[in-house]
Amino acid sequence: MKDDSTDYSAKAIEILEAAEIRIRRGGFEAVSYRDLAADVGIKAASVHYHFPQKALLGAAVVDRYSDRLLATLGRVDLTQTTVEAHLQRLCSCYVAVVQHDEMICLGCMLGAESKDLPDAVSAAARRFFKRLLDWLESVLGDRADAATLAVHIIGTLQGTMILAVTLKRPELMDEVAERLKQLVAV
Amino acid sequence: MKDDSTDYSAKAIEILEAAEIRIRRGGFEAVSYRDLAADVGIKAASVHYHFPQKALLGAAVVDRYSDRLLATLGRVDLTQTTVEAHLQRLCSCYVAVVQHDEMICLGCMLGAESKDLPDAVSAAARRFFKRLLDWLESVLGDRADAATLAVHIIGTLQGTMILAVTLKRPELMDEVAERLKQLVAV
DNA sequence: GTCTATAATTTGATAGAC
DNA sequence: GTCTATCAAATTATAGAC
Numbered sequence: 001m002k003d004d005s006t007d008y009s010a011k012a013i014e015i016l017e018a019a020e021i022r023i024r025r026g027g028f029e030a031v032s033y034r035d036l037a038a039d040v041g042i043k044a045a046s047v048h049y050h051f052p053q054k055a056l057l058g059a060a061v062v063d064r065y066s067d068r069l070l071a072t073l074g075r076v077d078l079t080q081t082t083v084e085a086h087l088q089r090l091c092s093c094y095v096a097v098v099q100h101d102e103m104i105c106l107g108c109m110l111g112a113e114s115k116d117l118p119d120a121v122s123a124a125a126r127r128f129f130k131r132l133l134d135w136l137e138s139v140l141g142d143r144a145d146a147a148t149l150a151v152h153i154i155g156t157l158q159g160t161m162i163l164a165v166t167l168k169r170p171e172l173m174d175e176v177a178e179r180l181k182q183l184v185a186v
Numbered sequence: 187m188k189d190d191s192t193d194y195s196a197k198a199i200e201i202l203e204a205a206e207i208r209i210r211r212g213g214f215e216a217v218s219y220r221d222l223a224a225d226v227g228i229k230a231a232s233v234h235y236h237f238p239q240k241a242l243l244g245a246a247v248v249d250r251y252s253d254r255l256l257a258t259l260g261r262v263d264l265t266q267t268t269v270e271a272h273l274q275r276l277c278s279c280y281v282a283v284v285q286h287d288e289m290i291c292l293g294c295m296l297g298a299e300s301k302d303l304p305d306a307v308s309a310a311a312r313r314f315f316k317r318l319l320d321w322l323e324s325v326l327g328d329r330a331d332a333a334t335l336a337v338h339i340i341g342t343l344q345g346t347m348i349l350a351v352t353l354k355r356p357e358l359m360d361e362v363a364e365r366l367k368q369l370v371a372v
Numbered sequence: 373g374t375c376t377a378t379a380a381t382t383t384g385a386t387a388g389a390c
Numbered sequence: 391g392t393c394t395a396t397c398a399a400a401t402t403a404t405a406g407a408c
Contacts (some may be wrong), residue, residue: 026302029215046392055190105297111352112290114297116212125352148361159345166311175334232374
């Protein structure tokens with residue numbers, strides 16, 4: 001009774017998970033069928049059975065990631081929760097991404113590469129950011145600068161992630177997240 | 187009478203320039219000696235004459251990019267120019283990067299990939315961000331929150347670049363840069 | 373400096389047996 | 391579903407002629 005029509009086999013899901021980690025570590029080009037096969041304990045040709053083309057695998061990974069993040073953020077309901085609490089949820093997600101996974105966001109990686117990606121993958125990355133911005137804009141809905149502020153906040157979270165992993169200073173995420181909350185409080 | 191000891195031949199510089207563009211478009215893995223050779227009108231084996239190993243080529247590209255950006259930003263001199271003017275210079279650089287080049291920053295791309303890069307290249311990316319943060323921290327030197335604010339500003343510029351190119355909305359850079367100036371004015 | 377030729381490896385993808 | 395076998399193409403890099 002799931003609302004999305006995609007249902008994958010257990011092995012297909014293993015492959016999607018392995019691909020997500022590898023993309024987030026080194027980018028789309030750095031992922032190979034051979035490595036994914038080793039990750040899930042089968043041969044490269046068998047990975048092609050589940051995902052015939054790499055571009056379609058990439059798009060599937062992104063859509064799965066989008067669904068998961070948006071589900072974690074939850075529906076926007078300002079009658080039950082404050083703007084601050086919604087923002088806190090978003091920041092928590094991204095602080096956890098860096099401090100727990102020691103990786104950047106999938107959208108951040110594919111967004112950076114988007115000029116060189118197969119169309120199906122760059123389109124999926126664009127969809128990801130649109131959904132994320134839509135969520136945040138509706139959280140900030142009553143403000144005149146909602147759209148720009150949403151870009152500012154998402155941009156800051158994405159860019160700070162890059163700084164945090166490159167400089168190996170995960171605590172930067174926390175510090176900047178605190179500043180973002182003050183930004184909205186004004 | 188240049189102060190850095192690296193002096194490259196004219197062809198080597200052509201290669202560095204071609205490599206910078208290709209890395210910024212698709213990442214380090216997406217660049218091949220064959221493509222670079224075609225860019226500068228020689229064969230792949232001849233590129234190896236100028237840069238024997240790809241990792242060293244990558245590091246050279248980054249250091250060159252660092253030197254150029256830091257030179258454009260100029261020395262920090264708060265007796266001659268205001269904090270706001272210094273920040274304006276930084277924002278102008280990054281707005282131009284997106285609107286003119288239609289590419290993201292080299293440091294942003296390599297920072298995203300840094301987990302999977304040859305050591306020489308990821309170390310160069312780290313150096314780049316350290317130099318950039320140092321510059322901005324000394325601009326903000328008199329503020330108690332200089333370090334965190336510098337991370338916030340650089341992070342925002344980097345992340346917004348990703349959003350702008352992915353969503354094909356270059357004007358986002360301008361809008362967010364305006365907000366950053368207000369941030370410092372407070 | 374640039375070339376041809378080549379080595380050794382890896383890549384995405386397909387055909388067909390089981 | 392997974393396998394072996396195979397393919398054509400691309401990869402980084404080296405050797406040696408000019």
